[in-house]
Amino acid sequence: MSDPITRPGVAAPRDGADPTGTSERPASATERGIGRLGDRKKARLDELARASADKGGVSLVRDAFRRLRRNPVAMFGAAIVAVFVLVAIFAPLLAPHDPAQRFDELTKNLTVDSIPGASSDFPLGSDPLGRDFLSRLIYGSRQTLFVGVFATLIGLALGALIGAVAGAFGGWVDNILMRLTDVMLALPALLLAISLVAMASRSSQWTVILAVAIVNVPIFARLLRGSMLAQRESDHVLAARALGVKQRSIVLRHMLPNAMTAVIVQATLTLSTAILEAASLSFLGLGDPDINRAEWGLMLGVDGVRYFEVRPELAYYPALAIIVVALGFTLLGEGMRDAIDPKNRR
Amino acid sequence: MSLLDVRDLSVVFQRRGEQSFTAVDKVSFSVEPGQTVGLVGESGCGKSVTSLAIMGLLPRRGNKVTGGVLFDGTDLLQLRPNDMRDRRGRDIGMIFQDPLSSLNPVVPIGVQVAEVLERHRGMDRKAALKEARELLDAVGIPDPNRRLKEYPHQISGGMRQRALIAIALACKPRLLIADEPTTALDVTIQAQILTLLKQLVDETGTALIMITHDLGVVAGLCDTVNVLYGGKVVERAARHELFARPRHPYTHGLLNSVPRLDSPRGEPLHAIRGSVADNIPWAEGCAFAPRCNNVVDACLEGTPPLESTATGGDLRCNNPVSEEVAVP
Numbered sequence: 001m002s003d004p005i006t007r008p009g010v011a012a013p014r015d016g017a018d019p020t021g022t023s024e025r026p027a028s029a030t031e032r033g034i035g036r037l038g039d040r041k042k043a044r045l046d047e048l049a050r051a052s053a054d055k056g057g058v059s060l061v062r063d064a065f066r067r068l069r070r071n072p073v074a075m076f077g078a079a080i081v082a083v084f085v086l087v088a089i090f091a092p093l094l095a096p097h098d099p100a101q102r103f104d105e106l107t108k109n110l111t112v113d114s115i116p117g118a119s120s121d122f123p124l125g126s127d128p129l130g131r132d133f134l135s136r137l138i139y140g141s142r143q144t145l146f147v148g149v150f151a152t153l154i155g156l157a158l159g160a161l162i163g164a165v166a167g168a169f170g171g172w173v174d175n176i177l178m179r180l181t182d183v184m185l186a187l188p189a190l191l192l193a194i195s196l197v198a199m200a201s202r203s204s205q206w207t208v209i210l211a212v213a214i215v216n217v218p219i220f221a222r223l224l225r226g227s228m229l230a231q232r233e234s235d236h237v238l239a240a241r242a243l244g245v246k247q248r249s250i251v252l253r254h255m256l257p258n259a260m261t262a263v264i265v266q267a268t269l270t271l272s273t274a275i276l277e278a279a280s281l282s283f284l285g286l287g288d289p290d291i292n293r294a295e296w297g298l299m300l301g302v303d304g305v306r307y308f309e310v311r312p313e314l315a316y317y318p319a320l321a322i323i324v325v326a327l328g329f330t331l332l333g334e335g336m337r338d339a340i341d342p343k344n345r346r
Numbered sequence: 347m348s349l350l351d352v353r354d355l356s357v358v359f360q361r362r363g364e365q366s367f368t369a370v371d372k373v374s375f376s377v378e379p380g381q382t383v384g385l386v387g388e389s390g391c392g393k394s395v396t397s398l399a400i401m402g403l404l405p406r407r408g409n410k411v412t413g414g415v416l417f418d419g420t421d422l423l424q425l426r427p428n429d430m431r432d433r434r435g436r437d438i439g440m441i442f443q444d445p446l447s448s449l450n451p452v453v454p455i456g457v458q459v460a461e462v463l464e465r466h467r468g469m470d471r472k473a474a475l476k477e478a479r480e481l482l483d484a485v486g487i488p489d490p491n492r493r494l495k496e497y498p499h500q501i502s503g504g505m506r507q508r509a510l511i512a513i514a515l516a517c518k519p520r521l522l523i524a525d526e527p528t529t530a531l532d533v534t535i536q537a538q539i540l541t542l543l544k545q546l547v548d549e550t551g552t553a554l555i556m557i558t559h560d561l562g563v564v565a566g567l568c569d570t571v572n573v574l575y576g577g578k579v580v581e582r583a584a585r586h587e588l589f590a591r592p593r594h595p596y597t598h599g600l601l602n603s604v605p606r607l608d609s610p611r612g613e614p615l616h617a618i619r620g621s622v623a624d625n626i627p628w629a630e631g632c633a634f635a636p637r638c639n640n641v642v643d644a645c646l647e648g649t650p651p652l653e654s655t656a657t658g659g660d661l662r663c664n665n666p667v668s669e670e671v672a673v674p
Contacts, residue, residue, distance in 0.1 A: 063500075235447035242401055242442075243435035243462050243513065253461070257452045 067339040074335020080328025088141040095135035096123070100292040106130035115311045127314065128303050129291075137317055139294040144325065147209055148275040154213035155274070156267050159220020160260075166221070167228020167259070168251045178225065181218035189215045193277055197286045205288040212277045216270050223266055227259035234258075261340045268333030272326040279322050296322050348376035348416075349553050350400070350521055355413035357392075357399050357577075369395045371577040372413065377521065382547060382554040384568035384585075386561065386600070388621075392577035393557045397523050400555075401440055402430045417521070436466040439514035439552075443526040445506035449498035455482070455509050456494030462516045481512040486542060504535035508542065515546060522547070523555045528563060540566055561604055565589060573597045576633030579652060583659030593655065593666040595640045632664070640665045 068074050087094060097103070107130035109116045117125040124134040162181065166174040184192065196211035197203055231237055232255060240254045281287050282297030296318040304315030357370040370392040377383045385393045398404050399411050402422060415422040417437065422430060434440075442448040450458060459481055460474035469477065475494065482490035485508040498506055507527060514522060524543065528536040544567055547554045556568055564571055564585065571588050573581040573596065581594040592598040599618040620637040631646040632638070638645065644664045652662045 063497075235442060235444060236450045238403060239440070239442055239448040239510075240450070241403055241431075241434070242440040243465070244431045244433065245435070245461060245465055246431070249461070249465075253453065254450050258450065 064336075064339045068335055071335045071338065073331055074339070077328045077331025077333075077335060080324060081332050084141055084325050084328060085145065087138060088145040091138050091142050095132075095138040096121075097132040097135045099131060099135045099139040099294045101132075102130040103132065104130075106132075113310055115307060115314070117311070117313075124313065124317065125311070127299070128307055133314070133317070136294040136299065137296075137321060140296040140299060140318065140321065141325075143205070143293060143295045144275055144278070144322070147205060147212070147278040148271050148329075151209045151212035151274040151278060152216065152267055152270050154209065155216030155270065156220055156263065158213070159217040160224050160263060162217065162221040163224025163263075164228060164251075164256060164259075167225040167232070168255065170229070170232075174225070177221070181221045184214075184218040185222070189273075190277065190280055193281060194284065194286060197281055203286060203289060205293075208278050208281050208287050211281065212274050215277065216274065219270070220263055220266065224259055224263050227262050228255055231255040231259050265333055265337040265340060268329060268336055272329035272333070275322065275329070276326050349379045349381075349418060350377040350555075351414070351416040352376065352396075352400065353414040353416065355396065355399060355415060356411070357395050357404065358410045358412075359408060360410055361408055369577055370399065373572075373574070373577070373579055374413075375572050375579065375582065377553045377555060379520065379553055380547075380551045381570070382544075382556060382568045384564045384571040385555060385557045385574055386559065386564055386571055387574035388559060388600075391574045393559075393574055394525055395577075396574075397440070397525050397555065397557055400523065401434060401438060402427075403434075432466075435462050435514075435519070436517045437519055438521045438523065439517070439519035441507075441510050441514045441522065441524040441527045444530045445503060445510050446498060446530075448510055449506060451498055454495050454497055455501070459494075459509070459513050459516060462513055466517045478512075478516075481516055482509065485509070485512045485515075485546070486538075487512070503531055504538060507531060507535070507539050511539070511542065511546070515550070515552070518550060519552060521553045521555070523557070525557045526559070527556075528558075528560065536563075543567070561600060573600070578633065578649070578662065579660070580634065580662045581659065582652075582661075583655075583657065587657050587659060591657070593659075593661050594634075594663050595638045595665075595667055596634050598667045599637075599639075632662075640667065 068078075103122075103126075106116050106122065106126035110126065110128070110130050115126055115128060116122070119125070122132050122134065124132075124137070127133045127136060162177050166177040187195075193211040193215045196214060197207050200207040236258075237250060237254050240250050245254070278287070279295075279297030279300070282295050283301030285301065287295060287298055300315055300318040300322070304318060307314050353374050354372045355370055355374070356368065356372055358366050358368050360366040373392070373396055375383065375385075385396060387393055395404070400415050400422065402425070404411065411423060413423070417433075422433070425433070449455070453461075456475055456478050459478035460469075460471060463469045463474040463477055464471065467474075479490045479494060482493055487493050487505055487508050493501060493505070493509070498509075501509070507530075511527075527543065528539050531539060540563060543554070546552070554567075556563065558564060568585050570582065570584050572579050573588075573594060575596050581588070581592070581597050583593075588597065589601065592601050596618070599616075602616040603618060605615055618637055630648060632641075632649055635641050635645040640663075642665045644650070650662050650664045652660050655661050
């Protein structure tokens with residue numbers, strides 16, 4: 001009944017909406033237009049398929065790195081670490097003066113209750129012995145990085161060795177090694193480090209590095225042993241055994257690499273604690289006795305504390321440097337943990 | 347002679363100070379070359395433990411395996427660990443249930459396939475990778491060159507299972523044990539994987555032990571079927587015989603509990619009452635007795651023996667479902 005009325009009404013806007021298509025070309029032209037549109041879509045699909053096919057395999061590391069890059073907190077930590085490493089590497093270029101040199105213009109103003117402050121030549125002023133404070137701070141990053149990295153690497157190597165052996169063999173080997181690490185873990189870290197340094201006949205920076213490394217050995221050992229044991233029960237290790245893979249390959253190829261992720265993340269976190277522990281030892285006067293060596297913990301502990309009422313900056317800046325660098329490694333380490341953890345994988 | 351002859355295989359889990367538990371109780375079955383044999387049952391009836399015992403993959407401590415597993419005349423249970431290791435992957439392959447966790451997450455697919463070839467066929471890495479490419483191609487993985495370099499988490503579930511099959515078949519084993527190979531996959535992929543398995547088994551003449559709880563898989567693939575309950579074989583029959591005339595009440599119940607598309611809307615699903623866990627540790631009588639509709643007094647007094655039936659199968663039941671009753 002309503003047809004005669006509605007039909008033209010429906011037809012009318014259609015005509016209006018497509019004036020060019022109907023007026024300029026006959027009806028068959030629109031069909032060709034649709035065909036062309038289809039062709040174009042097909043071409044785009046082909047292009048997309050090619051683009052995605054050419055991508056190739058993505059490696060696990062790159063995959064983790066991509067996830068890390070999307071984490072702003074981790075990138076903030078990475079930025080701190082990067083700046084710190086760059087400063088350490090380019091310290092000779094960045095520092096305005098030799099960190100060990102005593103300057104006459106500074107020493108002549110030096111008294112018990114006054115230490116020269118900032119001047120145009122010495123941006124952060126003098127330290128209690130008339131040396132350039134800024135240069136010493138910049139050179140201190142080298143020392144901190146050196147101690148932190150070596151202490152962590154040595155601790156990681158020893159700990160990973162113990163943990164891998166314990167986890168791979170199990171049984172009484174595991175029992176003996178783990179009871180030993182338990183003993184070490186039972187002692188407070190700093191107390192253990194202090195005792196180890198005190199045991200050395202002559203302290204040098206290597207005694208500090210070794211002490212901090214040994215403190216971290218049981219942590220790495222326990223961690224790796226735990227994840228090795230978990231790997232031993234895992235399906236893919238069972239599958240590898242079902243294929244007759246030799247014990248050595250099972251441990252080295254199937255268990256260890258999978259167990260290492262936790263340890264690598266722990267290593268980044270350990271870098272920050274190693275830096276803190278090394279600084280603590282220097283602070284307590286157990287570090288390198290060489291007074292010319294610029295070291296943040298030493299600067300904080302000796303100069304900073306002694307002259308705190310005269311010039312508190314002597315304590316502030318090294319303390320700030322230690323805190324910021326430790327924070328950087330912690331943030332980066334936690335970001336890495338999130339990125340590498342297979343459970344976060346989509 | 348059969349390729350694999352499992353004789354009175356028992357696995358007892360025993361822990362100090364705890365009651366021992368018989369997971370597999372005198373299971374016997376044999377597999378002919380090129381044949382597909384199904385091990386069917388609910389979770390916890392001993393299917394997987396049986397397969398692990400055949401492969402010698404049970405933990406060294408805490409269990410006791412008795413009986414015999416004769417593979418081509420050699421008792422695998424008597425082999426020294428090193429000799430058994432040489433046979434695993436070369437003579438007997440195995441496919442596991444969860445393809446993601448069964449692949450090493452930090453090693454590219456190609457290396458995992460190549461590893462078996464290097465181990466058992468003495469190939470160098472380059473030749474092994476070339477062969478791996480062909481294997482991946484053979485199991486229907488598209489673009490194998492790219493997949494070789496990819497890690498397990500980067501490929502789909504179906505492709506992972508195909509990769510696992512490629513690994514298991516890499517050394518052309520004479521026997522393949524598939525432990526619920528399709529459980530972790532969705533239905534369309536399941537069908538593809540089963541078709542692939544069937545095709546590969548037909549092509550290479552590999553014998554296949556199919557462990558599953560999925561009767562659809564059994565119907566599509568197996569020549570003979572062993573129904574396990576409580577660690578014992580309760581019924582053994584040729585596939586058609588089993589589906590046409592299930593004799594054991596458990597088999598009957600299993601077949602009945604498969605939902606059917608053509609049943610009326612209002613009809614409730616048929617479940618076997620109770621669960622396997624209801625009767626652990628198993629008492630004197632038939633393990634299925636507490637759940638059985640056909641239970642008679644004799645069932646509670648002792649386990650009935652496994653007896654041959656007129657149709658060439660075996661049955662362990664005092665009061666079997668009558669032969670006339672076919673599954674609707």
